[in-house]
Amino acid sequence: MTRINVTVDGVSYSDEVEPRTLLVQYLRESLGKTGTVIGCDTSNCGACTVHLDGTSVKSCNVLAVQADGHEVTTIEGLAVDGELHPVQQAFHECHALQCGYCTPGMIMQACDVLKNNPDPSEQEIREGLEGNLCRCTGYHNIVKAVQQAATSMSSQAVSS
Amino acid sequence: MIPAQFDYLAPSTVQEAIAALAEHGDDAKVLAGGQSLLPILRMRLNAPGVVIDLGRIAELQGVSEDGDHLVIGAMTTYAAVLASGAVSTHAALLSKAIATVADPQIRHRGTIGGALVHADPAGDVGAPALALEAELVIAGADGSTRTVAAEDFFEDLFTTAVGEGELLTQIRVPKHTGWGAHYEKFVRVSHQWSIVGVAATVRSEGGSIAEARVGLTNMGSTPLRARSVEEALVGQPATDEAVRAAVASVADGTNPPSDLNGDSDYRKHLATVLTRRAVLAAAGA
Numbered sequence: 052m053t054r055i056n057v058t059v060d061g062v063s064y065s066d067e068v069e070p071r072t073l074l075v076q077y078l079r080e081s082l083g084k085t086g087t088v089i090g091c092d093t094s095n096c097g098a099c100t101v102h103l104d105g106t107s108v109k110s111c112n113v114l115a116v117q118a119d120g121h122e123v124t125t126i127e128g129l130a131v132d133g134e135l136h137p138v139q140q141a142f143h144e145c146h147a148l149q150c151g152y153c154t155p156g157m158i159m160q161a162c163d164v165l166k167n168n169p170d171p172s173e174q175e176i177r178e179g180l181e182g183n184l185c186r187c188t189g190y191h192n193i194v195k196a197v198q199q200a201a202t203s204m205s206s207q208a209v210s211s
Numbered sequence: 212m213i214p215a216q217f218d219y220l221a222p223s224t225v226q227e228a229i230a231a232l233a234e235h236g237d238d239a240k241v242l243a244g245g246q247s248l249l250p251i252l253r254m255r256l257n258a259p260g261v262v263i264d265l266g267r268i269a270e271l272q273g274v275s276e277d278g279d280h281l282v283i284g285a286m287t288t289y290a291a292v293l294a295s296g297a298v299s300t301h302a303a304l305l306s307k308a309i310a311t312v313a314d315p316q317i318r319h320r321g322t323i324g325g326a327l328v329h330a331d332p333a334g335d336v337g338a339p340a341l342a343l344e345a346e347l348v349i350a351g352a353d354g355s356t357r358t359v360a361a362e363d364f365f366e367d368l369f370t371t372a373v374g375e376g377e378l379l380t381q382i383r384v385p386k387h388t389g390w391g392a393h394y395e396k397f398v399r400v401s402h403q404w405s406i407v408g409v410a411a412t413v414r415s416e417g418g419s420i421a422e423a424r425v426g427l428t429n430m431g432s433t434p435l436r437a438r439s440v441e442e443a444l445v446g447q448p449a450t451d452e453a454v455r456a457a458v459a460s461v462a463d464g465t466n467p468p469s470d471l472n473g474d475s476d477y478r479k480h481l482a483t484v485l486t487r488r489a490v491l492a493a494a495g496a
Contacts, residue, residue: 053219070219070262071252092212094250095402100316106290109316112249114242116219117266163315181401182314 055119059084060128068115074108075099077115078125086127086155090184097183100156101125107163109182126155129162137207138162138200147196149187157183161197169205173198214252221264225271225350225380228263232376233352235261241378242266243286243325246317271324271380274298280346281384285324290315292323302384304392304412304424304493308339311394314402324379327364330371330433332468333404335396337365337434338426340382342410348381349373356380365433390414393492395485396428399472405429406472407481411489419448420494425458430467430482437461440486449494451487458486 052067059082066081078084078101087110090098094112101110102124110123129136135143138161148154157180164171164179171179176197177190185193217240222228232239240259242248243266251257265271271286274295281301283292289309292298299306312318312326312335326336327347340347345361349372359372366372373379396408408428414421423444425437443457462479469475 069216071214071216073213073249073253076213092253094246094317097314097316103319106319107316108320111253112246112317113320114219114245114249114264116221117245117264119221160316179315182316 053116053119055116057115057118057120058122060123060125070114070116072115073111074101074103074113074115074118074123075110077118078110078123084125084127087125088152088155090152090156095184096153096156097160098153098156100159100183102159102163105166107160124159126159129158136162137203138165138197141196141200141203142193145192145196145199147189147192149185149189153183153185157185157193161193161200164197165201165204169208170201171197212253212255214249215255215258217252217259218261219264220261221267223267223269225268225378226354228265228268228378229350229352229376231261231263232378235263236375239263241328243328244288244320244322245325246313246321247325247329247331265378276301277383279386281386283323283382283384285327285379285381286322287324289318289321289323293318301386301388302339302343303390304339304343304387304394304410305336305384307392308335308394308408308410311335311396311408317402323382327382328371328373328379330365330369331404332368332432332434333406333429335394335405335408335428337361338408338410338428339394339412340364340384340426341434341436342412342424342426343384343387344424345385346383347372347379348383349377350380351377358383362436368432387412387414391493391495393489395489395492397481397485407467407478407485409482409485409489411486411493413444413449413490413493415449415494419446420444420490421446423490423493425461425486425490427461427465427482427486430462430465430478432466435465437486439463444490449491449496451491451496454487454490454494454496458483458490461486
């Protein structure tokens with residue numbers, strides 16, 4: 052067992068883990084953060100995407116021990132005081148989900164895309180989300196939601 | 212699936228990592244960005260007793276300039292290479308190729324050194340490393356280092372010049388300032404491995420090709436350099452007709468694999484088409 056110290060969604064944790072524990076397993080099974088889901092388990096589908104030190108990663112492809120000393124944000128850490136993050140709000144309003152399984156990863160990756168490029172073109176959104184698969188093939192509304200989130204986030208930035 | 216049990220070591224210097232390798236030998240596996248290794252461990256295709264994580268070794272990360280070379284630490288992530296203005300200015304081919312690797316999440320974790328040592332023939336870093344005549348710095352026991360030309364680095368499928376007890380530490384890339392570059396990758400599904408890829412970089416003079424370098428991805432058990440095509444391109448105008456003729460023999464002597472994505476002859480055909488496209492794009496035509 053190896054001791055790790057990580058901050059997840061703003062809370063510090065110190066835990067003993069087996070080195071083979073995947074970050075996504077640690078989040079779900081040790082911390083109960085089941086908002087992050089396991090999809091393909093082969094690092095293809097992106098459903099398990101979280102932020103590690105503010106950058107998107109596939110948490111089935113990172114060991115929990117590699118996150119030692121680092122900061123993780125999951126889908127459960129996006130809303131502040133019960134108020135949805137603009138990307139979550141846009142996914143809700145644009146009905147950017149069918150079965151919803153890819154949604155946590157899609158939202159986390161969409162946040163990463165917008166962080167690096169606050170005003171992406173449709174093509175840039177599609178390329179930014181290329182590592183996230185929607186098996187319902189509901190990409191159309193997902194792209195619309197990211198466009199809407201970009202607009203609402205830039206108008207918030209102007210008004211604040 | 213999850214990996215089999217292993218012990219985990221996270222050295223903070225190259226020396227410590229080399230010592231750990233010496234101690235554990237064959238039972239150890241080196242973890243770079245982990246984007247290929249972790250799926251392998253999860254599928255239980257490999258079950259090392261010890262995993263040595265290079266992620267805490269600061270000296271292996273980052274891009275710097277050393278005269279007429281770029282020096283890229285082996286643990287520099289794809290994303291960090293892409294963000295480097297020095298790389299896009301002096302080795303544009305590397306930026307162009309890396310931009311096509313997998314997807315953004317993988318590029319945030321995967322490293323250039325990990326990809327080179329993993330040496331998957333369908334990986335996108337080997338061909339530009341060959342074309343740019345990169346030099347690979349390898350550290351061994353007792354603080355020794357040796358430098359291997361990219362040409363001599365790739366030995367076979369998943370096999371490189373990095374020997375037992377050694378680590379790749381740096382990639383030294385001769386500056387190709389002002390050279391046009393293009394990486395033409397053929398895939399049928401987004402964010403997948405190259406079926407065939409072609410890396411081309413060209414120095415143009417007055418509308419014609421003064422020098423050209425061409426590397427091939429997934430046209431054999433290692434990345435390949437197409438020297439005869441490079442020679443045939445010298446002095447040619449950057450026109451479709453001239454380039455088509457100069458690259459027609461690019462697949463001669465290659466032995467690409469046959470698999471579900473296409474058979475060997477199909478890959479040979481693809482290589483000629485993609486080489487023409489890559490060279491024309493690199494020449495700005």
